Amino acid sequence: MKKEEAFEQTLRQAILRRNEQSPDLPQDFARRVKARMDSRRRRTSIVRWATVGGIAASLFIGTIWIVGWGEAHPTAHISPERQRMEQFYRQAEQQALLNEQILMERVRLEHEHVMQSVMEAQSEAEARIYTAID
Amino acid sequence: MTDLENEMLQAVRHGKEKAYDYFLGRYAQEVLRFLLQTVGNELDAEELAQDTFVKAFGHIGSYDPGQASFSTWLRRIAWNTAVNHLKRKRLPTVSLDDDAFLHKADEAEPERVELEQLDRALERLRPLERSLIQLYYYDELPLKDIAYIMDSNPLALANRLKRIRKKLYNLIKEERK
Structure with a gap:
């Protein structure tokens, strides 16, 4: 038998012996x-x-x-584009509202002016009538 | 894998306790023995064997019977658990670079050795070198399976075994001097 084989055999025996000496599993292991x-x-x-x-x-x-x-x-x-659009419409709406208010104010002032002229003309006419009567 | 083992695996996957008993009864002793050879300490080996089974049962879903037998898969978990334990304890693991006897390895000649001398030399091996010897000579696993366990390749392991044998010769020679 070659020396190497003999060594391997002894090695196997040594390992076997070491394993035989190893303790059994403890009873409560499981x-x-x-x-x-x-x-x-x-x-x-x-x-x-x-x-x-x-x-x-x-x-x-x-x-x-x-x-x-x-x-x-x-x-x-809301997305920024949509926010910009909404802001634009809101501003346009506000502008339209303002324009309408200005227009209404103008109409009111004109109406007031006309009424005042009518009142003045009426007063003047009445004054003329009274003067004529007198 | 036998039908019974397959059935038990399914049972473990469904958390049935009786299936644990089956695997513990069948593999616990060999896992303990392997870990004892690796870490060399009875208490640590027992603790690590418990860790191995807890990890194995916990990750049973990742076991692929096509890749390795259950026993080999279990040893792979045991091996990783032991390596982590040794790293944690800062004990030396297997390294191809820092082997003190490497430079002498080529000079070594096989000689007639006594069982006791060899036993003492085995005791002086690094823990994980001992586990390689255990898997190859005691469990008689093919290098392909050992490579799966140790996440290595068979050729590298064959070289490592050769070097461990030469290291053993040198340790015996040194003792004789």
Whole structure:
């Protein structure tokens, strides 16, 4: 037998002997593994529920915040282009309203002026009539 | 994989406790033995064996019977658990570069050795070198399976085994001096 083979054989024997000397599995090994599995399962369950709870709470708070903020800033969800358009229409509307008010004011002043002229003409006519009578 | 083992795997996936007993009864002793050879400490080996099974049962969904046998998959988990443990404890793991006996390896000649001498030399190997010896000589696993366990390749492992053998010769020679 070659020296290398002899060495390998001795090595196998040595490994075999070391393994034979290794202790048996403790009696409660399975129970301890199962206990750790239970504890891991409980921990996983707690983490899972805590995560679900956290997400739900975040969603709830987020919704409240968005709604509150949305109410405070009603145009926040509208695109800038749309906001510009709306502002343009609002300004145009305000301008039209102002023009209408100015026109109405002019009409009122003209009406007032006409009425005043009529009153004056009427007074003058009445004065002439009275003078003629006298 | 046998039908029974397949059935038990499904049962573990569904969290049935009796299936744990089946796998523990069948593989716990060999996992403990492997870890004991690797870390060399009974208490640590037992703790790590528990860790191995807890991890295996917890990640049973990722086991692919087409890739490796359950026993080999379990040893892979045990190996990773042991490596992490040794790193945490800052104990030396296998390294091809820092082997103190590497430069002497080529000079070594196989000689007639006594069982006791070899046993003492084995004790002086790095923990993870011992586990490679264990997987190859005791469990008689093919290098392909050991490569799967140690996340290496068979050729590199064959070279490493050769170097471990030469390291053992040198350790024995050194002891004789």
